[in-house]
Amino acid sequence: MELLMSILIGLMFMAATYLILSKSLLRIILGTAVLSHGVNLLILTMGGLKKGKAPLLDTPGLPAYNDPLPQALILTAIVISFGVTAFFLVLAYRAYQELDSESVSKTRGHESDDE
Numbered sequence: 210m211e212l213l214m215s216i217l218i219g220l221m222f223m224a225a226t227y228l229i230l231s232k233s234l235l236r237i238i239l240g241t242a243v244l245s246h247g248v249n250l251l252i253l254t255m256g257g258l259k260k261g262k263a264p265l266l267d268t269p270g271l272p273a274y275n276d277p278l279p280q281a282l283i284l285t286a287i288v289i290s291f292g293v294t295a296f297f298l299v300l301a302y303r304a305y306q307e308l309d310s311e312s313v314s315k316t317r318g319h320e321s322d323d324e
Contacts (some may be wrong), residue, residue, distance in 0.1 A: 214254040221247035234301040234311045238294060245290035247279075249283045 221243055228240025256279030301311065308315045 210258050211254055214250060214258065218247050218250050218254065219251065232313045234304060234313060238297045238301060239295065239311070242290065242294050245286065245293075249286055250289075252279050252283055252286070 225240045226243035228236045228243065231237065231240075239320060256276050259275065304316060305311055
């Protein structure tokens with residue numbers, strides 16, 4: 210199962226890198242979202258994919274249990290990536306309003322009309 214997850218994570222990293230290197234702001238935002246999902250899967254896979262019980266440590270004769278730390282880190286990362294994605298979308302919308310284009314190459318050399 211870890212091999213399959215590793216291949217999936219590699220494909221997600223590959224797709225995210227392709228999207229981030231494009232010139233469209235929306236593709237860059239989608240690339241960062243896919244990259245954050247890939248990192249979440251990487252953390253979950255590195256934590257171990259085992260079928261265990263809940264981590265109740267007071268139980269005598271405890272079988273293998275799932276480590277809750279990777280799950281807590283992923284939950285925090287989901288919230289942070291949602292906030293970053295929302296910020297990027299607002300930033301892209303504002304850039305589109307100012308420049309009438311979503312291309313990154315249009316952002317260079319743009320001077321404000323206020324000056």
